[in-house]
Amino acid sequence: MGKRSSQRRNAAMLDSSDTDSVSSSSTARSEMLVSSGEEVQLDKDTVLDQCLDALYEKRGATREKALASLIDVFNSNMQHEYVEKKFATLLHQCLNSIKKGSSREIALASHFIGLLALTTGSxxxxxxILEESITPISEALKSRSDASRISSLLECLAIITFIGGEEPEETEKAMQLMWQIIHPKMGPNVSxxxxxxxxxTAVVSAWTFLLTTMNGWTLNPKSWQESISYFSSLxxxxxxxxxxxxGEALALIFEVGNLEKFAGEAKGSGDGSTDEGSKSRELVHIQGLRSKVLNQVRSLSIEAGGKGSAKKDLNSQRNTFRDIQEFLEYGYSPETSMKIAGESLDTTTWGELIQLNFLKHFLGGGFVKHMQENEFLQDVFSFTPKKKIFSGAEHRVSGTEKRLYKSPNSVLNKARTQYMNKQRMLSQDRNVGYYTAGDEA
Incomplete structure (x- = not known):
């Protein structure tokens, strides 16, 4: 990785602000915010420090609860200041979970690393994050027994490459890792x-998401043809x-490239007419593949529901393939629009729609909040939110936060209990000191 990466790793191990959280039980801050005389809100850093400390615990269940709590907090609010202070520890503890944890812990740690990347932005x-995570993720992907774990790892790899992959080679490497899961090259170590x-589904979705970033992609013609043939079979x-x-992958492939690019430059030598003839045959082959795909798309756009077929899923398929059919026949990409706090977020290409759907799925209920506050995502979708006008420094506790504080078994609730116990002890110490001083007088 070179000198820069080595220096970065050394710095990561020596975050001065991180060492406190390793050796102590989150020194609580004195500031407490009281809402309506009933809601006591812990200082956010105290809560997050408790979660971070729990990632060092030996019990896997404790680490899983801590990761779930971190995901909830990072999903519901941007945590730029905390990440600025604790970035290295957050990343490396999650990577440890990916290397040694259970399937659930790996899935949670993967999701959090994706959220960490979304919080930092490019x-x-x-x-x-990408440099440090690529090897642990690729190792974890080799064991394919648990679909939810593999899906989380793939989503994480897609997100961190989308944000941190500045060179096309980095994106191609991640896409190749994904491709090998569903299209393995036979060898002694390949399942x-x-x-x-x-x-x-998870591989194709993640692979397609990354393809949206490859403008003017220079994948060789043979790879293009293999991709189209494989997705057609699916x-x-x-x-x-x-x-x-x-279907969405095929729509994007035809949007990104064109038939001439798929055919590519014929690799012949000598007579130029031979080259042209070879390229012409490739072009005919690609046109044949495109015609086959179009026929498949037409059939799927009008498919009748089978026994036990969920109507919602069937309608989703019909609508998707009608859009793909219209695109392949007439060149029209689907246009979508959604309102976020009164402002419109619009997509006009397959690439934009695929990015939107992938990030909405990843963030779930936190998508709207992130679109309102996450500058990286705003740049991705050219979205400008309405500016909020705050009166005073009032903080409203979100529904997610309330649930986290009230849950008797949550890391956050334990943090509150420890904080209150510590405050009582400090108060008692101050009282003892006062009365002792009075007696001496």
């Missing part, structure tokens, strides 16, 4: 087991989510 920290439908699968993911 820049040196996002690059460090011959076929991936499940949920894993295929359109015949029984699983509807696989078909939809493959």
């Amino acid at each position: 820049g040196s920290k996002a690059q460090e 011959s087991a076929k991936p499940s439908s949920p894993i295929i 359109l015949d699968k029984d699983d509807r989510s696989v078909r939809i993911a493959a």
Whole structure:
């Protein structure tokens, strides 16, 4: 990785502000905010420090609860200041969870690393996340027994590459890691087991998400043809989510490239007419693939529901493939618009729509909050939120925060209990000191 990466790793191990959280039980700050005389809100840093300390615990269940709490907090509010202070420790503890944790811990740690990258936005920290995470993630992806874990790892890899991958080679490397899961090259260390439908869907979605960043992609023609052929084969699968993911991938491939690019430069030598003939045959082959895809898309856009078929899923498939059909036949990409706090977030290309859907799925209920406050996402979608006008320094506790504080088993509730106990002890010490001084007088 070179001198820069080595220096970065050394600095990461020596975060001066991180060492406190390792050796102590989160020194609580004195500031407490009281709302309506009933709601006691812990200082955010105290809560987050408690979660961070819990990541050092031996019990996996404790670490899992801490990760779940961190995800809730980072999902519901931007935590720029805390990340500025504790970035290295947050990243490396999560990487330890990916290396040694249970399937659930790996899934939670992967999701949090994605949130960490979204919080930092593009820049040196996002690059460090990608550099430090790529090897642990690729190792964890080799064991494919748990679909939810693999899906979380793939989403994480997609997010951190989307944000931290500044060179096309970095993105191509991540996409190749994904591709190998569903299209492994046979060898002594490659599993011959076929991936499940949920894993295929996750791989195709993550791969397609990264393809949206590859403007003027220079993938060789053979790879283009392999991709189109493979995704075409997925359109015949029984699983509807696989078909939809493959359909969107094909739509994006045809949006990013063109038939001449797919055919590429014929690799002949000598007579130029031979080169032209080879390129012409490739072009005919690609046109044949495109026609096949179009016929498949037409059929899926009008598919009748089978026994036990969920109507909502069927409608989603029909709508998606009608859009793909219109694009392949007439060149019209679907246009969408959603309101966020009174402002419109619009998409006009397959690439923008795929990015929007992927990030909405990743952030879940936190998507709107992030779009209102996350400058990186605002730049991605050219979205300008309405400016909020605050009167005073009042802080409103969100529903998520309330649930976290009230849960008797949550790390956050334990943090509050420890904080209150410590405050009582300090108060008692002050009283003892006062009365002792009075007696001496």
